[in-house]
Amino acid sequence: MTFRGWLLDLYLNQEEGLTLWFIGEDDRRVCFRQAFPVSFYAAGPNEQLRALWKRVAGKKGVLGLSRRQKQDVFVADLVDVMQIDMDSPASQVSLFREIEAEFPDLTYYDADVTIGTRYMARHGVFPLALCELEVDGNQLIQSIRPLNTRWDLTPDLPPLRIFELKPDCDPNRGKVRLLLMRTDRFARHIPLDPAGDYLRLINEALADYDPDIFVTDWGDSWLIPFLNAQSEEKGIPLQLNRDATRPVRWQKETTYFSYGHIIYRPEEAHLFGRCHVDRKSSMMWSDYSLAGTLEMARVTTLPIEKAARVSPGQGISAMQVITALEEDVLVPYQKRQVEEFKSGMQLIQSDRGGMIYQPKVGLHMDVAQVDFVSMYPAVIIKGNISPEVPLPDLLDPAREELGVVPLTLKPLYQKRVEIKQKIRQYPPDHPMVATLKERANALKWLLVVCFGFLGYKNARYGRIEAHEAVTKGGREVLLRAKEVAEAEGFEVLHMYVDALWIKKKGCNRPEHFTDVISKINLYTGLTINLDGVYRWVAFLPSKTDARIPIANRYFGVFQSGEIKVRGLEARRRDTPIWIAAVQKQMIALLGQARTKAELSACIHEAFCFYYSSLEKLEKNLVPVDQLVINGKVSYALEAYKASTASVRAARQMEAAGMTIKPGMRIRFIYRKGEPDVFAWDLGKPIDPLEVNKPKYIELLAKAGSAVLAPFGISEALFREWSENRSIQMKFNQTLFN
Template structure:
């Protein structure tokens, strides 16, 4: 019998692995075994003593084996320790670490996932095809034309009887599974839900807020009613803690995960990868990373690339260091200045330009890692001190004797993305599938670069990060110089993209750059017009804030309010309408002619706000909080909303978002200044002049290069409204 690996988890009580395989006849439960092993590197005397000490506390077995303990290293003798039961891995490792005074014993393979250990030992992988009952692989992770399993799914929605923010104490109003709505007494609803899930037997259950509220809520209501609720195919759930963490300049909150056994629960709201790339993107990364689909939906693309690197390292005889703490190599002040420069940027020329070409390198930083063999063990390797391969500006030498771990992992990802992008052009039903796979791989490639400079990443090393950006700067400068030699005018350039104006052969230019750099330079398109916006604080060209119209009529928007997560729907609609008006222009002169009349769009929004007829939902602002309420010093709108929630017994964690309506921006009272979104009834008055100012700011963001900045628009509004100013609060 043939099937696909749907789910895999450790049964900690029985010390065995449970794998669910989706066959043509349904899901099959397969029991397997894996003996977890950890490895210890120490002096010969310490290893001999350790063998005796371990015999006293009881482990399955110990043996001396040869393994590679670091990238680029030869095999060395280490102690292999077979752990007696799954739950003992971490405690045993901590004991051995303490016996070595936390520095004499280096431990390996301690924090590998149990499903990862099992898959690596069995030679199978998540969403891969296997033969039953032997669990023999009949698939390859690197296949591009792989068959997707016939997965069934349902959509689970829950309504509570509470008012405002739902709580665990609110009775169930109704539960919906697809189009079937269950209501009535709570106990009956829960029993009907369980019966319906068993009857439908879906492989995937989709929810919104399932992790953060609805699944734990249903379990709480079931406990209150004395009902044993099991939504998985196996008994019990797998839960994880919620946590806040800092990433790419902002605090993010990850809610506790509520994973089912034998079924896949995907919370669309908390799954970044699903939101960005859909189910096909998740399946693609699940196969490549060997992380089960349900687990991967709660992890970042960075976790996927890290797992791929670990899998490749284990495949090549390495053991994986626990508690990595490699210090950065010493550098002089001059070396730090040369190294720590990031990507190259050509300051954009503020204003509108027509006939502009945009060209982008294909996955520039990952491609640099592959073309120039950048990996922790290859940069300044001990084996090639006289290597002819050096990093521009920095002088680091690069290994010539073998391909590094990072390039080996990236080559198939880059190849797959290139193929999928071509297949996507064919359109049709499979076009969407290829598009989702392409998007998933894009995020993996983006995070791969970031992980090279992250000190605590398993295979992170700052010199790799510095080398990649140095090559990137060199490539962009050389490409810009070549463009100028060909008669193009460089209007803007940032990291991996250039905006050029001129009538030369853009195709010939892209071919020459691709040939010179060994990295494909692709034409994104030609703009009828493009507007580069100024920085709000300095007035010089902002690095990544622009909007433009391609010759085919499509718009490209970056960095403006309509693209930001915290923009209220009112301002988003305003910018969309203004852009629709401006997109009627086919060149710079016609664009400039439309600028004055675009203010009429703004005027309509201002009048609507002052009339008091705006739907309150369109005025709600959404702000991400960076700390707990008690840690804020200044009083502002977000703090006022947090205080309201606190007064009603609700606490938000750093990284979560607070939503509110501004009712009186001048008030020092939390309850008068704003109204938190969960407490809105729909007829609240709002601070009309505050929202008028937000409208003016939204318009000024688009028109500031043309003498319509925020100060000019405020003056214009005062002049227009001085004759018939209405109430501030409506």
């Protein structure tokens, strides 16, 4: 039988190898199985390989053993390896565990490649790929071929059935009374009645609607554990999986270090035959939502449930592994390649980051911001920077044939550029624009992390020298751009890694910058775009010394009226919502000014708004939940010697019996007296009169003064006024002596 449909889910089974769920073109949801033999490799001294051969020959699941010569990217010549062919991925996993413990000194390849990645590399099939299958009478897939690719700009996508279920409030803060259930066919509020009728209702709705994507809020941390426990306690069955033979699969909680932050990921609930996406556990949901998640799953081949939750780094890693498998390059299990020896001088010269040219502090009118499009990925592709390729001479590649890393990035980079071009073809309010933007954002994050991943210790295709070559290329590009801009008579006000802020008398329209942009494109070989022309932009100084400029700390208003803010309190995750909102509104009021002359009236308006906000705070008119500070603990609590506000709040939660893990977000409010913080997630109410108002005035004054500093109002003066509503004039005593 021939079947056409979209791949939704794929997982291991102990019998045939794989279980695959499809959404048919006829809207049926169909499950097939498929045999999937896999191979992995071992390399090392001959005597150890002989011992391994003897150990595994004839073992259950082993289909064959042979000697091969294969390419390890970190070794110039082909390496001799022993190939172990297994009948299924499940038996490969269990045999590898055994032999790794017994032969730890051997080098292993292709030993821990995920099943989705292997499947993609062999059949070219990925999540939501439209496929054509030949299936036998036992529902076993005999052959499969994709009818579209990961790089299609407007892929043919299935009509997904999406089922949303969420509690009526944050379960960490209050008592949940209702569950809100919504699909494209119905929406219901279900009370949590003691008899458990809600379980029957959910079960019936799931059976009737048969969703593909089960979207929840707090599904991993609260909703699914709660529903499962209630189902067991009340003896009312609840079938969350489409595959009725399986229970929910729980993935352990974890804490990890990523881009300078300790991140905590709670336990995850994974379903079989459909996908569970918990919006509260999906780290990038606010950036790219469901459309971006599906795009991420398609291009990376990660399962949809995983693509929603993991960092983009895992996506890039999976893509590099696919490239390696497609190119018949070995996938190392443990990277052992080390940095080449350098002299102390060479380390100083090479171990540098992006180029920064400190801004000219103050207010500037008619400034253009020009950005290189995905600069580091572009440098990687242009310079062919990959661990196995000799390093480029600045931007000129050492060889033409692309290495694993640029080969992986090139289609991704091109797809993002094409999606962005497509966005420009629609009017801004067109319904396609939001979806395309979410997809472009998902691709952006993959491109953003690919550079860091080259230097990441556990990256299979990482190499520190390649990482350094990228920043070196980036610095060269920016310097060339600066030379071009200055030669064209522009003043360069600021440069930050991949962006320049330039101005020239008489240039205040986008078309005035077209020529310089074309010349930069030509001279660097990379694409640079006009981000916009600012009516005005203010570069801020250091908080501790007004004479010192700070890179990437600015705010400004584009000619379109759009406001751009970087490095201010409004951009920080830990800033209370209300303080961020006041700061943004002050900037918005300043943003009404079209000329320098109009600014003074706007400054007055911004200050009045600040004053009214201050009064609201003093009169207890600010809702307490908008004063919550979103802190974090990066270590286990016992490791802290000094006690920060977040740690003090976390200790309150621990004392209340809650488990605190490194990387967890800790929400708290500053309160009067002792204890001086109130842990928000204890779930108790706080009397607004207990709020430590002087502390919030201090925070508000900091945020407000950052906005007014470019207009000559110092932070100290602003704080003094905020605290006392007057300013004490301080005279220099010597004047009177």
